[in-house]
Amino acid sequence: MGTISKIHEMLTTKQCSCTELTKSYLEQIEKSNPELNAYVNVTGDEALKAAEAVDKKLAAGEEIGMLEGVPMTLKDNLSTKGIETTCCSKILTGYKPIYNATVWELLQAQNAVMLGKTNMDEFAMGSSSETSYFGGAANPFNTKHCAGGSSGGVASAVGANIAAYGLGSDTGGSIRQPASFCGIVGLKPTYGAVSRYGLIAYGSSLDQIGPITKSVEDAAIVFDAISKQDERDSTSKGSSEETYSKLDNDIKGLKIGIAREYLDGVRDDVKEAVLEAAEVYKSLGAEIVYFDLPALKYALPVYYIIACAEASSNLGRYDGIRYGYKTAHYNGTHDMICRTRSEGFGEEVKRRILLGTYVLSAGYYDAYYKKAQDLRGSIIRSFNDAFENCDVILAPTVPMTAFEMGHAVSDPIETYLTDICTVPVNIAGLPGVSIPCGFNAKGMPIGMQLIGRSFGEATILNAAYKYQQAAPDKFMDTKWGVKL
Secondary structure, three states: OOOHHHHHHHHHOOOOOHHHHHHHHHHHHHHHHHHHOOEEEEOHHHHHHHHHHHHHHHHOOOOOOOOOOOEEEEEOOEOEOOEOOOOOOHHHOOOOOOOOOHHHHHHHHOOOEEEEEEOOOHHHOOOOOOOOOOOOOEEOOEEEEEOOOOOHHHHHHHHOOOOOEEEEEOOOOOOHHHHHHOOOEEEEOOOOOOOOOOEOOOOOOOOOEEEEEOOHHHHHHHHHHHOOOOOOOOOOOOOOOOOHHHOOOOOOOOEEEEEHHHHOOOOHHHHHHHHHHHHHHHHOOOEEEEEOOHHHHHHHHHHHHHHHHHHHHHHHHOOOOOOOOOOOOOOHHHHHHHHHHHHHOOHHHHHHHHHHHHHHOOOOOHHHHHHHHHHHHHHHHHHHHHOOOOOEEEEEOOOOOOOEOOHHHHOHHHHHHHHOOOHHHHHHOOOEEEEEEEEOOOOOEEEEEEEOOOOOHHHHHHHHHHHHHHOHHHOOOOOOOOOO
16 A cells, blocks of 8 residues: 555655655556546656655655655646646636645645646535546546545545545545545545635635545545635634644543434445444443434535535636636627626536525525524534534445445535535534545445544544554555555
8 A cells, every 4th residue: 555654654764755656656657547537737857856855865865754756646736837727617727726725835845746737526516526527536446437426536446556645625424435435545634624725716615625544544634734714714713732742542441332313225235334433432441332413414404504504605716807718709708708708608507506606695695604604503502502413423424335426416415415524524624534445345445534523633543553463465456556
């Protein structure tokens, strides 16, 4: 398994140079990407320049940090100065930001080797990556199935070993759901733990950047590197504690809560795998506590009202005047903006803009948006009450395993329901980590999530790590990519 610590060891013991390592990843991308469609932009020249800088440090006998020289990737909604950033939308064709996202700035300062930008649902709106202007990303366990979304390209690349780790964004499950589908680890941090500066917005009160990795240790290493307070993001607080050094703490007596509502409507194989994981935790000395969380039934409608309302506002700036795609034929400014937006946005994005505009419109604002915000408060209070009786909440990540390509496009409403287990975390601004916990009869991965108190990343990552140690057979590698 190509973990960060394994790569760090290879570089520091001079088993290979960073340039050789980077070239092997780039070669594997060239071989695998035509089938996986994980990358939409491969940045080979930039990657090799960064690798050369690491090799110079090693040759001079200097120490390198854990992330230095480690080949990685970024979701295509994270701004990269001078490198095309499209959100996988026609409307941002040719857009090259003039600044870096804070998270990339932090990693670049540590000589991270960015292999390229990865595929995603257009403007992060979707659950399969198939709303992407470039077509969907395939699942490394079975390429007839989708990698999930919206950070499907990152999950596909990490699962297929053509990136050691990547950064995605999670508005309603967009890190955790693809991680679950691809049998890897995805951490959605607490809202405000990681700066959103340079993340092209979907739903500003819900979006959060986080790592997608092969192992829990890697998720902790990357989270520690990017969870810094940033004055350019007024919601940014940074993390109050390091998580990597707290892995392997004893979990004897840890109270793990299971809300009965999280198991409603979940497929039998998924429910079985999650309950088996609960038994593993029992064997480690944790206490399992069942409880009711009735407010969960409001989570999906609340999420879609708030997310679409914020999207309709955030996507108002794409007008064909300042950057990106512009229609070729028009009569006057108003017609140009209408045609540009009609031609530039895909069907799913237009659907959500229309929904958001509707719930914010005069006469409907109180009935929908205001009511959703009130219910958001009750969901937050319900989680606070739940954490009075438990330390961590255990739940399925998704009610099912990865569906076949084409399914999400043919049935968008059913696809919205895949978010049912993940959206409550975003509504409440809590941290959640998805880790593999089994496989279905067809060999497709099943994921579970651990949800913690606000800024409780150290607790959930430690609990996830203890499960990873106790059940390593659930963390399977795929046939793809670079084998270290």
